[in-house]
Amino acid sequence: MIKKIQSLFLSFALIITSFVGLGQVATIAVADDFPSKPIEVVTHAGLGGGTDTTARMLLIRTRKNLKNNAYITPKKGDGGNKAMSYVKSKPRDGHTVLAITPTHLFRMARGGAALNIDDFVGVARTTVDPIVIFVNAKSPYKTIEDLIKAGNKKPIKYGGTNVGSVDHISGLIFAREAKTKIAFVPFEGGGAIMTNLVGAQIDAAGLNLDEGKDQLESGELRVLAVMADERLSALPDTPTLKEKGINASFATVRGVVVLKGTPADRIAKLEKGFLKAMAHPVYQNYLTGAGLDASSVAGSAAWDAEIKKIYKEARAALVSLGLAK
Amino acid sequence: MELISKITLILDLTTFLLILGSTIVGVLIGALPGLSSGMAIALLLPFTIYLEPNQAIAAMAALYCGGTFGGSITAILINAPGAPPAAATAFDGFPMAQNGQAGKALGMAAVSSVIGGIISLIVLIIFAPTLAKIAYKFGPPEYFALAIFGLSMLASISSKSPIKNLIGGLIGLFVATIGVHLTTGISRFTFNIDELFEGVSFVPVLIGLFAMSEIFVQASKSELLLERIKFSAIKLPSLTEFKNCGKTILRSTGIGTFIGILPAEGGTVSAMIGYNEARRWSKNKENFGKGEIEGVAAPEAANNSATGGAMIPTLALGIPGSATTAVILGGFQIHGLRAGPYLFEQQPDLLYTIFYGMLLANFIFLVFGLLGAKIFSRISLIPRGFLWPSVFVFCLVGSYGLSQSMVDVYIMLISGVVGFFLRRAGFSPAPIIMGIVLGQLVENSLAQSIIIFDQNLFMFFTRPIAMTFFILTFLSLFYKPIKNLLTERKST
Numbered sequence: 001m002i003k004k005i006q007s008l009f010l011s012f013a014l015i016i017t018s019f020v021g022l023g024q025v026a027t028i029a030v031a032d033d034f035p036s037k038p039i040e041v042v043t044h045a046g047l048g049g050g051t052d053t054t055a056r057m058l059l060i061r062t063r064k065n066l067k068n069n070a071y072i073t074p075k076k077g078d079g080g081n082k083a084m085s086y087v088k089s090k091p092r093d094g095h096t097v098l099a100i101t102p103t104h105l106f107r108m109a110r111g112g113a114a115l116n117i118d119d120f121v122g123v124a125r126t127t128v129d130p131i132v133i134f135v136n137a138k139s140p141y142k143t144i145e146d147l148i149k150a151g152n153k154k155p156i157k158y159g160g161t162n163v164g165s166v167d168h169i170s171g172l173i174f175a176r177e178a179k180t181k182i183a184f185v186p187f188e189g190g191g192a193i194m195t196n197l198v199g200a201q202i203d204a205a206g207l208n209l210d211e212g213k214d215q216l217e218s219g220e221l222r223v224l225a226v227m228a229d230e231r232l233s234a235l236p237d238t239p240t241l242k243e244k245g246i247n248a249s250f251a252t253v254r255g256v257v258v259l260k261g262t263p264a265d266r267i268a269k270l271e272k273g274f275l276k277a278m279a280h281p282v283y284q285n286y287l288t289g290a291g292l293d294a295s296s297v298a299g300s301a302a303w304d305a306e307i308k309k310i311y312k313e314a315r316a317a318l319v320s321l322g323l324a325k
Numbered sequence: 326m327e328l329i330s331k332i333t334l335i336l337d338l339t340t341f342l343l344i345l346g347s348t349i350v351g352v353l354i355g356a357l358p359g360l361s362s363g364m365a366i367a368l369l370l371p372f373t374i375y376l377e378p379n380q381a382i383a384a385m386a387a388l389y390c391g392g393t394f395g396g397s398i399t400a401i402l403i404n405a406p407g408a409p410p411a412a413a414t415a416f417d418g419f420p421m422a423q424n425g426q427a428g429k430a431l432g433m434a435a436v437s438s439v440i441g442g443i444i445s446l447i448v449l450i451i452f453a454p455t456l457a458k459i460a461y462k463f464g465p466p467e468y469f470a471l472a473i474f475g476l477s478m479l480a481s482i483s484s485k486s487p488i489k490n491l492i493g494g495l496i497g498l499f500v501a502t503i504g505v506h507l508t509t510g511i512s513r514f515t516f517n518i519d520e521l522f523e524g525v526s527f528v529p530v531l532i533g534l535f536a537m538s539e540i541f542v543q544a545s546k547s548e549l550l551l552e553r554i555k556f557s558a559i560k561l562p563s564l565t566e567f568k569n570c571g572k573t574i575l576r577s578t579g580i581g582t583f584i585g586i587l588p589a590e591g592g593t594v595s596a597m598i599g600y601n602e603a604r605r606w607s608k609n610k611e612n613f614g615k616g617e618i619e620g621v622a623a624p625e626a627a628n629n630s631a632t633g634g635a636m637i638p639t640l641a642l643g644i645p646g647s648a649t650t651a652v653i654l655g656g657f658q659i660h661g662l663r664a665g666p667y668l669f670e671q672q673p674d675l676l677y678t679i680f681y682g683m684l685l686a687n688f689i690f691l692v693f694g695l696l697g698a699k700i701f702s703r704i705s706l707i708p709r710g711f712l713w714p715s716v717f718v719f720c721l722v723g724s725y726g727l728s729q730s731m732v733d734v735y736i737m738l739i740s741g742v743v744g745f746f747l748r749r750a751g752f753s754p755a756p757i758i759m760g761i762v763l764g765q766l767v768e769n770s771l772a773q774s775i776i777i778f779d780q781n782l783f784m785f786f787t788r789p790i791a792m793t794f795f796i797l798t799f800l801s802l803f804y805k806p807i808k809n810l811l812t813e814r815k816s817t
Contacts, residue, residue: 046728047363047364047367047652048363048364048366048367048370048648048651048652048655049651049655052367053370053655053658056367056370056371057371059371060371073729074728074729075728075729075730076523076730077519077520077521077523078519078522078523079522081519082519082520085519157777162505162507162510163505163508163509163510164510183776183779185508185776185777186507186773187773188507188589188769191588191644191645191651192589194644195460195461195463195588195642196464198461199461199462199463199464201464201777213663214642214643214663214664214665214666214667215642217667218665218666282374285659285660285661286658286661288661289657289658289659289660289661289662289663290658
């Protein structure tokens with residue numbers, strides 16, 4: 001009998017433990033009209049990635065500012081499309097926020113996505129990380145012109161993340177604008193690209209500064225140019241492609257958006273909550289750790305204009321490259 | 326000795342308790358299918374900002390160690406590997422539990438995990454800056470050769486018929502092709518299901534093939550013929566049994582540490598190759614897959630030594646050696662710290678805290694594992710009618726919890742049904758899992774190699790490391806037939 005009770009207990013224990021960590025933490029709603037329930041931030045990436053970590057760091061102080069809980073719902077799949085179709089199914093009341101990246105914008109630009117660029121209103125920008133062109137320090141390419149010239153003889157083996165990503169498109173646009181040729185080598189992530197560049201498997205790569213910073217400082221990598229309109233404060237001597245007359249400015253930008261139709265006063269409230277959270281040392285320290293600075297943060301108006309601009313450029317780029325109709 | 330005096334870094338009460346807590350949380354989370362140590366660390370990251378940076382990083386590293394070990398518990402007891410690196414542990418661990426040796430399997434898992442973990446940590450603290458450079462020597466061609474070497478054991482990975490093992494491997498490789506192709510961006514077999522674009526997630530397939538299909542197998546047995554497992558199941562392994570596994574543990578530790586250093590691969594591949602090699606060199610080849618204790622020692626030593634191995638490039642170069650170390654690097658960022666060559670020169674205290682934190686974690690789960698083995702092994706005494714229905718709930722929740730997606734639950738159920746019929750037809754899940762684990766690596770690294778080599782495959786001959794693996798593969802495939810051929814000639 002005792003044994004039976006024991007085994008019953010054990011099987012119950014098994015069932016109960018299997019629920020550990022699944023439930024989203026529910027909180028009591030504050031009586032204020034908005035937010036009247038926890039804010040849901042939808043991401044398209046796995047736990048622990050850049051998008052996920054940024055969102056989590058953002059929410060630490062946002063909870064306090066908005067006097068309500070906030071949680072992250074990861075919806076991975078099809079370049080952010082899964083996240084977008086999930087957001088589409090939610091009411092436009094400001095309680096659902098999408099963490100948006102160029103991945104979403106390029107996915108929309110390819111066509112057939114659940115939502116359109118005009119369905120969104122930008123709330124705040126959280127990070128800006130321009131793409132920097134790196135080469136191996138032992139390579140003969142001392143300037144961006146050297147690389148461009150070499151590419152004309154034999155395509156540059158140019159590393160980036162998956163096909164159709166901002167890395168890929170920025171590499172192709174760079175090649176087109178600089179009148180050179182690249183052979184794009186896709187890798188699984190920034191770490192793999194950097195390793196292969198140090199190991200001289202590839203000639204060049206577009207990376208975020210942070211991804212190659214250590215190897216740059218230890219003298220294994222060299223930077224040739226920044227894909228931005230202005231020079232980076234961390235790389236004051238590195239020219240931008242724009243200075244060189246090459247029209248290719250691309251960055252890994254991240255921010256938050258809500259669906260169009262969300263009441264304007266709620267958007268303003270969200271914006272205020274997010275901006276205040278990002279001004280706090282908790283978030284600022286995170287930015288510094290990631291090799292970024294306070295200029296990453298921007299408000300609703302600027303961010304809304306920026307995503308629309310990136311979308312337009314992405315669309316034009318994809319059509320001109322024959323990757324979208 | 327600077328190293329020894331630095332042990333004081335973790336001897337204050339808060340740090341000690343943090344490491345203790347993290348390790349135990351790690352073991353429990355590792356044991357639950359669908360929850361991984363990487364996930365746990367990611368969820369806890371924002372809370373660590375209130376801790377001292379050294380404490381926070383040590384806690385994360387300890388959780389990582391505990392989580393890798395924890396997966397073996399459920400793999401052995403209910404055939405549901407708590408985390409992918411423990412998949413190979415289920416091959417022999419679960420049959421052992423079925424034979425009434427759950428305690429032995431759990432005890433062996435704990436001891437071999439600790440030996441693997443500690444040796445790899447010593448390698449980490451002494452050789453990290455030198456060994457980390459191996460990561461740079463491994464480009465796509467080398468990964469391709471390594472993966473081919475791993476696949477060369479497909480036919481003999483289980484004692485089932487070699488043809489069936491090969492077919493199983495092909496099924497695994499096929500499953501690995503689902504999703505968007507890395508170098509062309511073309512989507513394959515996705516049927517416009519958004520979740521499939523990034524490939525079939527491994528965990529639901531794992532839970533389905535192992536635990537779910539086991540539920541069907543158990544359900545199809547007649548209750549009348551049921552033999553109750555004797556209470557002696559909670560016995561721990563004897564000293565002789567540990568001694569007999571010594572060589573296997575050391576070999577697996579070497580394999581695990583080395584593969585752990587390679588950034589693209591971690592505990593799962595280490596455990597697979599560790600298991601393969603244990604079988605290749607074992608005297609009891611025939612017993613593998615039926616409850617061979619070496620078959621538990623090998624993958625456990627390999628996957629835990631891969632944790633120390635994976636920390637090598639993470640700390641020395643700032644390149645994550647596995648999915649979990651990638652999240653730990655995120656933890657560095659949150660605290661405004663940087664991994665890389667500077668860590669060794671400028672922040673030795675942080676490095677020593679991580680080292681001792683992980684070392685302590687290993688001892689904690691040794692104690693926890695050995696004491697716990699006696700308690701956990703009682704799960705194998707639970708009557709089937711109670712145990713398996715609760716495992717079913719476990720399977721559902723575990724596969725849903727991974728990314729809160731019903732598609733993963735369907736994948737788990739489909740894998741369970743397919744796995745059941747394959748098992749009835751005499752297939753083993755081992756080669757299928759192997760195919761899935763190595764499939765993407767084989768395909769992506771080959772596609773990348775082709776671009777790097779300008780479409781000229783003969784360029785593989787210019788890569789010494791890759792060629793070494795190709796030669797090993799060739800030898801492992803043809804050593805026996807050639808030897809047989811020669812002895813036949815002699816005798817005639």
